[in-house]
Amino acid sequence: MRRWADALIHLHLDPAVWSFGFDNAKTRAGLCNYTEHRITVSRHLASRFEDDEIHQVLLHEVAHAMAGPRAGHGPRWKAIAREIGYTGKRLHDGEIATELAPWVGTCPAGHVHYRYRRPARPLACGRCSRRYDPAHAIDWVKRAA
Ligand SMILES: [Zn+2]
Ligand SMILES: [Zn+2]
Structure with missing residues (x-):
């Protein structure tokens, strides 16, 4: 290795x-x-x-x-x-x-998501819901560099 x-x-x-x-x-x-x-x-x-x-x-x-x-x-x-x-x-x-993504999002069920930019539109958790559903909206936080 x-x-x-x-x-x-x-x-x-x-x-x-x-x-x-x-x-x-x-x-x-x-x-x-x-x-x-x-x-x-x-x-x-x-x-x-x-x-x-x-x-x-x-x-x-x-x-x-x-x-x-x-x-x-x-x-x-x-x-x-x-x-x-x-x-x-x-x-x-x-x-x-x-490893590089500054934006960390969590859905109400606790699934974690990562993005390089703050999403422009509200996003729903793809693991909880196939389509946009505000009940599964992801909450985004920018982590410290
Ligand atoms: Zn990478
Ligand atoms: Zn979820």
């Missing part, structure tokens, strides 16, 4: 600048820290994931490092991620998409 991470950093980033490590996060799999130029993967999740999935987590974070902090999960990040082999099947909703 560390070997793959180092290999990816050598292949796509400057190994003199970027490094890899583990962290203790429980709610997300990976993190790209632009301040410390460090890509980390959660120990807890790494121990539960299949090799393929860990590889995908690494690609996801390496793509963040390449795309830069302002790209978020937008088109630039997506293009880079795809190019380096991220297929992003099940990893993208929830756990992994949370």
Whole structure:
């Protein structure tokens, strides 16, 4: 796992600048820290994931490092991620998409949602209701940077 991470950093980033490590996060799999130029993967999740999935987590974070902090999960990040082999099947909703999103929303049932911008219109929880229903409206809070 560390070997793959180092290999990816050598292949796509400057190994003199970027490094890899583990962290203790429980709610997300990976993190790209632009301040410390460090890509980390959660120990807890790494121990539960299949090799393929860990590889995908690494690609996801390496793509963040390449795309830069302002790209978020937008088109630039997506293009880079795809190019380096991220297929992003099940990893993208929830756990992994949370690492950069400043807006955190909660529905009345407690489902947590993440957005990069404050939603312009009221949103209902997609897990509680297929269509917009004010009874399942999400309450948004901006978290501290
Ligand atoms: Zn991400
Ligand atoms: Zn809900």
